[in-house]
Amino acid sequence: MAEPWVQQPVEKPEHIMRLRFTFRSEALIAGVKLALENAQVTEIFLDGEPVTGKPDGWFTDRCIRTIPLPGIDPGTHRLELRFPFGKREAAEWCYLLGDFSVALDGCEAVLRMPVARVGFGSLTDKGLPFYGDNVIYRMEIQTQGGNLKVHAPQYRGAMITVLLDGSERGDIIYAPYDCILENVSAGKHVLELKLYGTRFNSFGQLHLCNPNFTWYGPNSYRTTGDDWSFEYRPKPFGILTSPVIEEQL
CATH class of the missing domain: 2.60.120 (Jelly Rolls)
Incomplete structure (x- = not known):
């Protein structure tokens, strides 16, 4: 198996990868950002609606850019990412960032109000x-x-x-x-x-x-x-x- 960076360059990735994440919030949370790599070529949808915000910063690594998201209401939400995928691309982790806490409940991570102290x-x-x-x-x-x-x-x-x-x-x-x-x-x-x-x-x-x-x-x-x-x-x-x-x- 050859590493992606030694592959012969291709003009255009062959496929579109779609990643869907479901998460639940118990609080109204404003100012949430999505941190991800390859933000410039990724289409983002929250609850079926396109997210049109532009990168406004980075998280940990300058390649992991942050995108502002709409406010998160209490309830269950679906986040979908679509991006070109080929021999030189990879599916990387992405993160929800903001002023909130997280409760682990079995396999589920639930967003809650921030911890004051x-x-x-x-x-x-x-x-x-x-x-x-x-x-x-x-x-x-x-x-x-x-x-x-x-x-x-x-x-x-x-x-x-x-x-x-x-x-x-x-x-x-x-x-x-x-x-x-x-x-x-x-x-x-x-x-x-x-x-x-x-x-x-x-x-x-x-x-x-x-x-x-x-x-x-x-x-x-x-x-x-x-x-x-x-x-x-x-x-x-x-x-x-x-x-x-x-x-x-």
Whole structure:
């Protein structure tokens, strides 16, 4: 099998591919965008009506362009994409983006009102199962002055940056998962923990059931049998337990 980019060029793809997606919303949601590749040659239909918006940005990769969609009413909706398909084309993932939360219910992902605030624990259980960007946990603290130790051993993400009153004071990434803040003045402060996300729950193998898979190449997206499920299987993401903040007087 030859990769698409070494195929002899053809003037025009031979076929039109049609992809249909059905999704349900429990809320009225405005400002939703569709993110997809090859937006310039894709016809988009929402509930049978053509979407005429033009690309207005990009998501994660500049090749993944965003298209504004009409408002999403409560109920069931059908999204259809039509694009030329030949030897050099491929069907890629696409995404609904916007200010909303998602509830996983078996094989179904349901759109709901946005989450106003989250506590510690996995974001996948708090209405953000496919979120892959950064998240900032903000809290007010009061100290007697001196050094502070922030201990956050239970997190799933790339690393944590610790900020005090908007200023970066250090990172938590390796054991013992501590960050020492020196010479903190007495009084009230705003402590922020910025957890850097990974893209697994946005781009990863969300239907792979085999926890012993050791090489995440193309075949890991094409599992079958006991290694596959129709249910989504996002990985935990977030600061999973409350961090411990100690004063060192």
